[in-house]
Amino acid sequence: MTSSPLTTPMPSPGQVTTIATPINLLLITLLAGLIYFRLRPTTLPTLPSPPPPIVFKTFTPPSLQPYNGEKGMPVYLAVRGRVFDVSPGRNFYGPGGPYENFAGRDASRGLAKGSFDAEMLTENLEGPLDELKDLNSDELEALKGWEERFEEKYLVVGRLVAVGNE
Template sequence: MEGRKKMQITAQLDDLVAGHVSSLFAQLPEAEGDFSAIHPPKATQAVLSLATFTPACPPKRSTTDRFQDLYPPELKEFNGENGKPIYFAVKGTVFDVSPGRSFYGPGGWYENFAGRDASRGLACGSFDEDMLTKDLQGPLDNLKGLRDDEMAALADWEAKFQEKYMVIGNLVSVGAKKS
């Protein structure tokens, strides 16, 4: 299955299955109410994690919230390891995706995006490491070379994150003035 399709299916699972997984797995005789008795493959583990994952409604931004600009090396620190929150950037906007730790944190399907600019990977439907900017001290990814359909896919992801997660700030190039 191509990466983009896999990401779309994952997003659909995130949106559609969350309310139904518990009742479906409770009907399995081998589970007997104890989901730890099932040793599923990684894809099923992701679905099972939805059974206990309740998306948090992001708090409304108040005028006293501290909006922060982050340089890529600073963003990289927020990868979910050692109990840290999980942030990543999409088109220059930094989101706190910590409520989706099972997806974006260590061991999750999207873990390589944690602490990074995820824009190109989301646009291309790819989890590959080469979708991430290598030089964190260099310029931000300007997304050149993306097709119109990839930019449209990225806009869809951005809208989803805007709706679901709290905006922390902006990603800015090292050396750029922070606001």
């Protein structure tokens, strides 16, 4: 019995068939290439630019005042002589926030007394810093709690000194 050119003879039981024929390898390579070109990213991802470096500075009450979040400035506030960058909490401490009167100021007395009114702020920015000597133990404990919260969440960017002590 002869086989015709249109029919393929069946392999005998001792023969092994393989799919690794040249045409199959070519088709698999083309399929892999199509999948790669279909799924690869079209644009390279770009990393966000890092924030500008923060330099530790010495502030006086007048030099701290511009850091109130207005005109694109960062939001800083001082607690017990340390200046914190509270810009990540701009919606609380920046313009329109519930604690906006502390932005660019020494917030120690207001935080200690639990009052966020403007009366808690030192009016004479050229005078000595508030030494908080009249605070009772509960108020000092409250201030310590606020200070610890700020230390956990925000960067210390400087210290606050009285005018003339720079």
